[in-house]
Amino acid sequence: MRKVLLSAACLGTTTVFAQIKDTLQSQNVDEVIMTASRKKENIKEIPGSVTVVNEKQIQSQLTVNSDITSILQYTVPSLGTNSGQTSNTGQTLRGRQVLVLIDGVPQSTPLRNGARDLRTIDPSVIERIEVIKGASSIYGNGADGGIINYITKRSKTDQKISGISQFGLTAQPYGGTLGFRASQLLSGKVNRFDYVVSMAYERTGYMKDANGINLSPTYSPAKMDNYNGMLKVGYTINNDQRIEASYIGYASRSDLNLGLKTGKYGITPTIGEGVGKNLETTPQGTPRNHNIKLSYDHKNLFWGTTALNINTYYQDFKTVYGYSDTFLNGGQSNVISKKYGARANFDTQLWNGKNSQGEVIYGLDVLNDQTVQKLEDGRYWTPDMDMTNIAPFLLVKIDLLKKLTIRGGLRYENMSVNVGDFNTLSSIKNDGTFTQSIFVTGGKLKYNALVGNIGVRYNIENYINLFGSFSQSYSINELGRILRTSTQGTIQNLETKPIIVNNYELGATGQISKWINYEITSYVSTSKLGASFVQSPDRALTIQRSPEVVYGVEGFLHFTPAKWFNFGGSYSWIEGITSVKxxxxxxxxxxxxxxxxxxxxxxxxxxxxxSLSFGLDMLHAFKQDRFDPNPKTGLYAYGEGFVPDYTIFNLKSSYEVTHNWKLSLGIENLFNTTYQPAIAWWSARDSDFTNSLGMRGTFMIEYKF
Known part of the structure; x- marks a missing residue:
């Protein structure tokens, strides 16, 4: 039986909607394989909720749109829809912020969440994506809503060299919108060494709506150069020991030079036209994201009873935003973050009987996160923040009668943040006056807590398996935004308490017949002190700290009546309430x-x-009418705008010319529907009211050897 690889401390169930979707024959759910760097497990032992997006599906979605935020919105039921921009603002998981990883290395910047963490890698190098839903503390700070882990490709061949070459063109039916991408991946094995080398480059074209009008240049992915490189080298010492080193680099830079014509919220979209003012000192995008990782595995430590994994990593990230006139003399901001980390993970078998087994997983995580937000001219928007987190953890797992799995774990979070002295930026109020800059004395903030999880899964029969779990996360998300809007002279007077989320989950999954698979999950997450964006009178977004409850349901159905034909779908619904006072x-x-x-x-x-395949995807987002406008002005507050529904269809097709050659054609927004992304409505701002991308086709050629 093939195994499932899952993070040891995550108590999540496994949603196999994404994995099953591209399979053309009935599969038993325990054939799904996942990797989250901590522990190998069979899917029937996992009492929680995880979506797996496999390589075949990633490649299929890549034919339609190479933007990873688009790929995720079509494959993860409980993830919000994307913004169509370089920012993933609003694309929350179960109503909370998500921690993004590449091979277990954190990409998110929770100390100052810049909402650029989803777009930090090219999909051509991703083997699969794990989405662990619900609060989790396994990787430390920032996983209030869950974890998205991009698992990169590895060498799967005994040949000295093999490879995949891809070349693609994108175009819209309006002229002047041509873009292209090319990628080359090489992998192989030489004696005890194995390797993967990859290079990818994409040049996007102009992006236009269904009427052929240029989309807004604000945070636009149009006319952007995207680069991605990966080198992964492994050495198998013997049957029990292995070392591996990897480097992954990503960069994106835009040279779009369109002027901005601001529209009217709900009436006329904001568009790009003419020539821009060229106020930016640096091209928008993410000019660097470097990831270096070194790992060592020993399968039979301590007389064969214990397995050991040790890995160390380094990440260097910078993202650049557009010009803003909201502060004195205007400017262009960036977020810079560096992370140094190490993890030691031990897995000891307590007993291994015929019908039962027990094991304990334990170890230590160390993370140093240095984050700051500055203007490109050198002015500090947030102070320097230097966080160190030392977290020991323990998880006990018991399997009984091959039907019942019980797991429980603890993790002790010990965080300290050194905050530098700084001057707040003077910003513009609605009446044209400025807030005064003040000096804020920094210092050290300390946080610690014991968080836990427990879960049970009972596999009654193939057609019904029940699970339930409780898990917690602990994070100091958006500390930088709280500090940068300080009206106090010292950080000790600010509300900087962490967010502790309690996640409760119940669900059922199974295979009703050889051709019907299903899952349904319900969840509730609570926090005594949550964090939400609200708009202050002087136009700035501030953090509202108050108790919260978020709850929802999600599920999927998959049908495979014949080997050549399958269909299905998923549904997700979510609600969130808070006690402001x-x-x-x-x-x-x-x-x-x-x-x-x-x-x-x-x-x-x-x-x-x-050799021939056709697929049609549909995304339907329902309307949101949860708030009333201001009775005096008729305007909605930030985040409260009415969101109408929309439906989008994408076409995917491929033809295998030979065993080595394949042609693919994808059409995004097949019926050229005019609609707006959700953020255009709920943000309730004229400048953010933009249309979405119109019809766009992608043609790709692939060669394997």
């Missing part, structure tokens, strides 16, 4: 910047011959 009155709803509209994903896939 902390008085037990939860009558206030968390705004739409976190609580996304209900979403339906559906698909049909047909393979009329062994």
């Amino acid at each position: 902390n008085d037990g009155d939860y009558s206030t709803k968390i705004n739409n910047s976190r609580i996304s509209a209900p979403k339906v994903l559906a698909y049909v896939q047909v393979r009329p011959t062994s």
Whole structure:
């Protein structure tokens, strides 16, 4: 039986919707394989919720749109829809912020969440994506809503060299919108060494709506150069020991030079036209994201009873935003973050009987995160923040009668943040006056807590398996935004307490027949002191700290009536409420910047011959009408705008010319529908009211050797 690889401290169930979707024959769910760097497990032993997006599906979605935020919105039911921009603002998981990883290395910047963490890698090097849903502390700070882990490709051949070459063109039916991408991956094995080398480059074209009008240049992915390189080298010392080193680098830079014509919220979209003012000192995008990792594995330490994994990593990240006139003399900001980390993970078998087994997983995580947000001219928007987190953990797992799995774990979070002295930036108020800059004395902030998880899964029969779990996360998300809007002269007077999320989950999954698979999950997450964006009178976004409850349901159905034909879909619904005055009155709803509209994903896939395949994806986002406008002005507050529904269809097709050559054609927004992304409505701002991308086709040629 093939195994499932899953993070040891994650108590999540496994949603196999994404994995099954591209399979053209009935599969038993325990054939799904995942990797999250901590522990190998069979899927039938996992009492929680995880979506797996496999390599075949990633490549299929890549034919339609190479933007990873688009790939995720079509494959993860409980993830919010994307913004169509370089920012993933609003694309929350179960209504909370998500921690993004590449091979277990954190990419997110929770100390100052810049919402650029999803777009930090090219999909051509991803083997699969794990989405662990629900609060999790396994990787430390920032996983209030869960974890998205991009697992990169590895060498799977005994040949000295093999490879995949891809070349693609993108175009819209309006002229002047041509883009292209090319990637080359080489892998192989020489004696005890194995390697993977990859290079990818993409040049996007102009991006236009269904009427052929240029989309807004604000945070636009148009006219952007994207680069991705990967080198992974492994050495198998013997049957028990292995070392591996890897480097992954990503960069994106835009040279779009369109002027901005601001529209009217709900009426006329903001568009790009003419020539821009060229106020930026640096091209927008993510000019660097370097990841270096070194790992060592020993399968039979201590007389064969214990397995050991040790890995160390380094990440250097910078992202650049557009010009803003909201502060004195204007400027262009960036977020810079460096991380140094090490993890030691031990897995000891307590006993291994015929019908039962027990094991304990334990270890230590160390992370140093240095983050700052500055203007490109050198002015500090946030102070320097230097966080160190030392976290020992322990997890006990017991399997009984091959049907019942019980797991429970503890993790002690010990965080300290050194905050530098700084001057706040003077910003512009609505009346044209400026807030005064003040000097803020820094210092050291200390946080610690014991968080835990426990879960049970009972596999009754193939057609019904039940699971339930409780898990916690602990994070100091958005400390930088709290500090940069300080009105106090010292950080000790600010509300900087961490966010502790308690996640409760119940669900059922199974295979009703050889051709029907299903899963349904319900969840509730609570936090005594959550964090949401609200707009202050002087136009700035501030953090509202108050108790929160977020709850929802999600599920999928998959049908495979024949080997050449399959179809299915998923549904997700979420709601969130808060007690603003902390008085037990939860009558206030968390705004739409976190609580996304209900979403339906559906698909049909047909393979009329062994070499020809057609697929149709549908995304339907329901309307959101959760708030009323201001009765005096008729305007909505930030995050509370009415969001209408929309439905989008994408076409995917491929033809295998020979065993080595394949042609693919994808059409995004097949019917050229005019619609706006959710953020255009819920943000309730004229400048953010933009249309989405119109019809766009992608043609790709692939050669394998």
